Amino acid sequence: MQLEDKVIIITGGGQGLGRAMAEHLAGKGARLALVDLNQERLDEAVAACEAAGGQARAYVCNVADEAQVVSTVAQVASDFGAIHGLVNNAGILRDGLLLKVRDGEITKLSLQQWQSVIDVNLTGVFLCTREVAAKMVELKNEGAIINISSISRAGNIGQTNYSAAKAGVAALTVVWARELARYGIRVAGVAPGFIETEMTGSMKPEALEKMTAGIPLRRMGRPQEIAHSVAYLLENDYYSGRILELDGGLRL
Known part of the structure; x- marks a missing residue:
């Protein structure tokens, strides 16, 4: 698919990896619908995409909310007149051990920690893919859906x-690639390793050093490298139903 004038939705497009992807695709002439929860970050990302040579619009939407996703996808289709692609990038972290024992006292991973991540990182991918694929079929737009998984x-x-x-995202990539191929929609994924983001940038130097020591290339990936992929x-x-691992050789 040539990206010139193609309409691509990027969730989590206001910051981090999503913004890097947006700017890269804008440089190829894509028309972008950036979805995020932070209006200020979205406005900055839209300006950056336009400076890179593309067209972009901002949409505030919680990808875990079905009604918001349905409404947003419909609005994107109305605004641009087409949808040719989706990048399911939005995600959150709520890390914690299943159990932690300290001084004989057990602390458990909370249901809220579990559910909030599942809601955004898995259910959100399902909702966005379902609505975008349906709209692509309705509009007779062929294209591709890219899911951001992880090593x-x-x-x-x-x-x-x-x-x-x-x-779950990796498994769904295979399922949807098989189901949607008949409509001219490919589905593929990227599984990043450790990438330079605001989150890793806030880590202590010794923690960063320990993290990168296990990577054969001896450095973290750059957002632009994910965007390129x-x-x-x-x-x-011809790429469909597969996950591209981008981890500097970490999973040899």
């Missing part, structure tokens, strides 16, 4: 909720 889908200590959600998956019309 944590294989299981990562302290991430019961996140690992479960990202494993997302663009590749959107553009390559």
Whole structure:
């Protein structure tokens, strides 16, 4: 799929990896619908996309809220007249061990910690994909849906909720690739490893050093490298039903 003038929705598009993806795709001439909860961040991202040479609009939406997702996708279709792609990037972290024992006292991972991550990182992907795919079929727009999974889908200590959600996203990528191919819609995914973001930037230097020591390339990935991979998956019309791991060789 050539990205010039194609309409792509990016969830979590106001900041971090989502904004990096948006700016990269804007540079290729894509028309972008950026979805996030923070209006100020969205406005900044829209301005950055326009400076990069693309067209962008901002949409405030909670991807875990069915009514908001239905309304937002309909609005995007009305505003742009088409939808050719979706990047399911929105996600949150609520890390914690399943059980922690200190001085004989047991602390458990709360249901709220579990549910909030599942709601956004898994249910949100389901809702956005369902509505966007339906609208693409309705409009007879072929294209691609890219899911952002994670190498944590294989299981990562302290991430019961996140690992479960990202494993689910990887499985759904295969299911939807098989189901939606008949409509000219490809579905693929990217599984990033440790990436330089605001979250990792706030970590203590010794923690960062320990994290990067286990990566064969001896550094974290850059947001632009994830953006480059997302663009590749959107553009390559024969890539579907697979997850591209981008982790510097961490999972050898």
